[in-house]
Amino acid sequence: MRVIEHINSSKRTAFSFEILPPLKGNNIQRVYSVIDKLREFDPAYINITSHHSEYFYKTLPDGRIQKMNVRKRPGSVAVASAIQNKYGITAVPHIICKGFTKDETEYALIDLNFLGVYDLLLLRGDAKNLDPSQSNLDEYHEHATDLQCQVNNFNGGIAVDGSSFEANETPFSYGMACYPEKHEEAPNLESDIYYAKEKVKNGADYLVTQMFFDNQKFYDFEARCREEGINVPIIPGIKPIVFKNQLTVLPRVFRSDIPEPLASELRQCKTDEDAKQVGIAWSKYQCKDLIAHGVPSLHFYTLLATDSVYQVARDIY
Numbered sequence: 001m002r003v004i005e006h007i008n009s010s011k012r013t014a015f016s017f018e019i020l021p022p023l024k025g026n027n028i029q030r031v032y033s034v035i036d037k038l039r040e041f042d043p044a045y046i047n048i049t050s051h052h053s054e055y056f057y058k059t060l061p062d063g064r065i066q067k068m069n070v071r072k073r074p075g076s077v078a079v080a081s082a083i084q085n086k087y088g089i090t091a092v093p094h095i096i097c098k099g100f101t102k103d104e105t106e107y108a109l110i111d112l113n114f115l116g117v118y119d120l121l122l123l124r125g126d127a128k129n130l131d132p133s134q135s136n137l138d139e140y141h142e143h144a145t146d147l148q149c150q151v152n153n154f155n156g157g158i159a160v161d162g163s164s165f166e167a168n169e170t171p172f173s174y175g176m177a178c179y180p181e182k183h184e185e186a187p188n189l190e191s192d193i194y195y196a197k198e199k200v201k202n203g204a205d206y207l208v209t210q211m212f213f214d215n216q217k218f219y220d221f222e223a224r225c226r227e228e229g230i231n232v233p234i235i236p237g238i239k240p241i242v243f244k245n246q247l248t249v250l251p252r253v254f255r256s257d258i259p260e261p262l263a264s265e266l267r268q269c270k271t272d273e274d275a276k277q278v279g280i281a282w283s284k285y286q287c288k289d290l291i292a293h294g295v296p297s298l299h300f301y302t303l304l305a306t307d308s309v310y311q312v313a314r315d316i317y
Contacts, residue, residue: 002173003090003119004205006044007233007296014297015317016235017309018047021079028082034306035087041313044297045090046083047121050076077108081115091117092175095151096125097141102150102160105141109154113168120174121208122147144176145198152203178207178234180221184255189224197228206232208299211239211250213282214259215289236290239301240308241279243272276308283312291316 007014017038022030035046076093084091095108112118124144141147150160151174157167176199179192186192196207207230212218222234241250247266250256258266262282269275287298300309 001090002205003045003092003175004173004233006090007206007235010044010296012317013291013295014044015041015300015313016043016045016047016297017300017302018049019079020049020303021076028079031079031083032086034302035083035089037306037310038302038313039087041317043089045092045119046087047092047299048076048079048083048094050094050096050125075108077111077115077117080112080117084115084117090119092119092121093117094121094123094125095147095174096123097144097147098125099140100125101139102141103139105147105150106154106160109151109172112172113170118170118172120151120172122151122174122176122204145195145202148174148176148199148202148204173205174203175206175208175235176204177210178221178225179210180212180218181210181255181257183210189221193221193224193228193230196225197230200230200232204232206235208235209237211237211254211256211301213241213262213286214257215286215293217257218290219293233296235297235299236286236295237299237301238283238286238312240276240283240305240312241266242276242305242308244269244275246275246279279305280308280311283308284315287312287316 001009019031019034022028035043076095080091080093083089093108093112095105097105100108112120122144124147141150151172153160155167155171157165159165178196178199179186182189182192186195199207207225209218209221218236225234239250241247241262243249244266247258247263251258262278265278265282266275269278290298300313302309
């Protein structure tokens with residue numbers, strides 16, 4: 001089943017989560033251990049993050065400078081295929097445009113079709129640590145909406161070079177991101193909502209939010225989207241806090257506000273374990289309130305938080 005079919009057919013608030021492929025040198029058992037821990041909550045789908053290679057410059061013994069390309073993790077294509085084949089759970093690889101050429105994206109789509117993985121999450125991706133050459137718009141997409149256009153063309157049998165091919169029997173279905181507290185580069189929330197509407201108009205089946213900790217901001221954002229005619233499911237993204245320093249790190253990195261009641265509790269924590277328990281309690285509160293408001297699905301970000309997600313899900317599912 002497609003993600004949108006899981007969401008629309010679920011008799012309860014669907015459960016899903018996102019995993020990070022292991023660093024190079026580690027095998028897929030790291031991924032399986034996360035899934036095995038959370039599998040009892042019947043995940044409707046599992047997302048797999050994707051990260052571009054990073055460039056750095058190394059000084060050689062003779063004084064010359066050599067450009068190095070480091071890829072730290074396996075790609076989402078292989079991991080998604082492994083998950084779907086082992087568990088029979090819909091796998092959703094992230095397809096990003098920052099750091100990946102248009103040709104590389106096409107190769108990924110060809111591979112995913114061959115492997116029987118037809119659900120995607122289309123994202124711009126992290127723009128940090130990119131080589132200047134990766135900003136060449138002839139080779140790279142600038143925005144997620146540009147990437148969306150390429151996927152739509154591929155579904156219609158049009159290759160990136162403009163040539164035609166026999167379209168896949170099963171077209172790709174996809175979701176895209178939205179930001180209840182505004183994307184860091186957006187001039188205002190109205191602009192963010194405009195682009196969310198464009199994503200849906202051009203084929204996104206659902207939207208999933210960046211992490212947030214204030215449910216009222218999600219409700220306000222959702223209401224604004226509905227006023228603008230955005231009628232696809234909007235999936236809340238939930239991240240349990242697990243470290244004391246996340247009180248300042250998460251707002252800085254993800255532009256997510258920490259509500260004062262949560263911030264006050266975190267300031268009183270003496271250890272990371274104290275902060276973890278506060279994070280679990282807050283996430284439970286968030287999720288119960290969101291479920292009471294009828295959200296169709298909850299999507300959990302598990303990075304460094306698998307145990308916390310387990311404890312939250314055990315209480316609400």
